Amino acid sequence: MDEFDRAIINRLQGDFPLCERPFAAVARQLALGEEELRDRIRLLLEKGVLTRFGPLYDMERLGGAFTLCAMSVPVADFTRVAALVNARPEVAHNYEREHRFNMWFVLAAKSQAETTRVVEAIESETGYPVMQLPRLDEYFVELKLRA
Amino acid sequence: MSPIDERIVRATQAGLPLVEAPYAEIARRVGVGEQEVLSLLKAMLADGRIRRIGAVPNHYALGYVANAMSVWDVPDDAVERLGCAVGALEFVSHCYRRPRRLPDWPYNLFAMVHGRSRDETAQKVEAIRRLLGSALRAHDVLYSVRILKKTGLRL
Numbered sequence: 001m002d003e004f005d006r007a008i009i010n011r012l013q014g015d016f017p018l019c020e021r022p023f024a025a026v027a028r029q030l031a032l033g034e035e036e037l038r039d040r041i042r043l044l045l046e047k048g049v050l051t052r053f054g055p056l057y058d059m060e061r062l063g064g065a066f067t068l069c070a071m072s073v074p075v076a077d078f079t080r081v082a083a084l085v086n087a088r089p090e091v092a093h094n095y096e097r098e099h100r101f102n103m104w105f106v107l108a109a110k111s112q113a114e115t116t117r118v119v120e121a122i123e124s125e126t127g128y129p130v131m132q133l134p135r136l137d138e139y140f141v142e143l144k145l146r147a
Numbered sequence: 148m149s150p151i152d153e154r155i156v157r158a159t160q161a162g163l164p165l166v167e168a169p170y171a172e173i174a175r176r177v178g179v180g181e182q183e184v185l186s187l188l189k190a191m192l193a194d195g196r197i198r199r200i201g202a203v204p205n206h207y208a209l210g211y212v213a214n215a216m217s218v219w220d221v222p223d224d225a226v227e228r229l230g231c232a233v234g235a236l237e238f239v240s241h242c243y244r245r246p247r248r249l250p251d252w253p254y255n256l257f258a259m260v261h262g263r264s265r266d267e268t269a270q271k272v273e274a275i276r277r278l279l280g281s282a283l284r285a286h287d288v289l290y291s292v293r294i295l296k297k298t299g300l301r302l
Contacts, residue, residue, distance in 0.1 A: 009209070014199035018185050018192070020168055038165045041202070045162075049208040051297070054163035055188065056198045057156060063148055068245065070252075086296040094295040097216065099287070101252075104216070105296070131252060137227065137244035140234025141198060147209050 001049065001147070004032060008040055009050070009147035060135075065112045067134040069119065070101040071126070078102070081126045090118045101131065148196075151179060155187055163200075211261040213268040213290065217275060218254035220247070220285040226255055229279055233258050236278070238271045253285055265290070 007030050017025045027034040044050045060066050073081045078096075085091055085105055094105035109115045119130050148156075154177045163169040170188070171181040191197040206214055221229050226244050233256065234242035241259040258275060262268030272288055279286075 009202060009204055012202040013204070014201045016163075016200040016202075018170070018189055018200070020170065020181065020185075022169065023165075023167065034167070042165050044202075047208070048205055050202045051205050052162045052203045053165070053201070054161070055159050055191075055200045056203060057160060057191075058196055058198050061194075061196045062156060082295050091296060093297040096292040096295055097289040098292055099289045101289070102292075103295070104289075131248050133245040133248070133252070135243045135245055137230065139227075139230035139242040139244070140239060141241050147204065 001044075004030065005040060005044060005049070006147040008032075008037065008044070012041075012053075059108060065109050065115050067107050067115050067119075067132045069105050069107055069122075070131045070133065071103040071128050072101050073103050073126075073128055075102075081128065084125050085122060088118060088122065090115070151177065151183070152187060152191065152196075154178075155184060159188075206261055210263050213262040213265045215260045215262075215268050215272065215291070216289045217258045217260055217272050218287050218289065219256040219258070219275070219279060219283060220253045221256055221279060221282045222284075223255065225282050229282060230256055232278055233275055236271075236274065238262075239275070254287065 011026065011030060016022055019025060023037055024034045027037040030037065032040075041050070041053055045053060071081065071085075081103065082094065082096075085103065086094055090107050090109050092106045092108045094103065096102060097104050107115050107118055109118060119132060123130050155173065158173050158176050164172045166172050168181070170184045174181040174184040177184065188197065188200070192200065230242055230244055233239055238260060239258045240261060241257070243257045244255055245257055247253055247255050260268055260271045260275070262271060268290075269288075276283060276286065
């Protein structure tokens with residue numbers, strides 16, 4: 001990653017223009033060629049430095065039902081439970097954390113009834129309770145990391 | 148959400164095409180005009196259905212290896228004011244109110260904090276603790292150990 005990649009990441013975490021030639025507009029600001037900008041973004045995506053590039057939707061406002069879930073899983077059983085949880089398409093991401101509650105995942109479904117159904121299925125499959133922590137209010141969401 | 152909005156979401160949620168005119172390309176796939184795609188995306192950005200348009204970096208790849216979920220127990224009648232103050236800190240990426248689950252889980256305010264080392268993240272958590280001051284009743288910090296799955300939210 002060089003200084004241009006850093007500039008791209010820092011410039012492009014929001015405000016990608018809504019116009020006919022957005023890459024040309026950003027390339028001018030960064031003193032890069034338009035094609036080079038796209039090539040660099042493609043490479044950053046391939047290398048996993050960027051996880052995606054495009055509109056970041058607020059799925060809850062689009063009409064879905066979401067909930068953060070936590071489980072306390074014995075270390076000896078962690079791999080089995082992780083496989084069962086990850087196999088569910090409704091599980092959008094899942095993190096292991098250092099805590100008694102060591103597994104944290106987000107469930108996304110079309111309705112509250114469906115998230116409840118998935119939670120109950122995970123509980124019966126794994127044998128462990130799931131603590132549901134849906135967001136009640138949001139004070140800030142704007143991931144901007146300096147590269 | 149209108150059927151056209153939904154088609155645009157489906158056509159863009161995995162990312163924008165890396166071509167000269169990406170919105171024209173989306174318009175072709177969805178079967179509407181480029182200007183319509185632009186105006187519908189602008190409307191979704193304005194009403195918050197789109198948070199932002201751009202690049203989503205991988206924390207770890209940028210050297211942010213100490214990623215913590217900090218959780219705080221503050222009085223319910225102060226959580227909104229305190230949540231806004233915590234969310235305004237430049238190093239907090241997400242800040243939410245969530246329900247307590249007593250007796251296991253007494254925390255009602257969540258703030259995600261990212262650092263390049265645990266020392267750096269711990270200093271940021273300490274800054275939140277100072278900010279909450281006497282309103283704070285209990286807190287905890289849950290460092291992420293590894294990502295088990297990350298497909299993102301999809302419609």
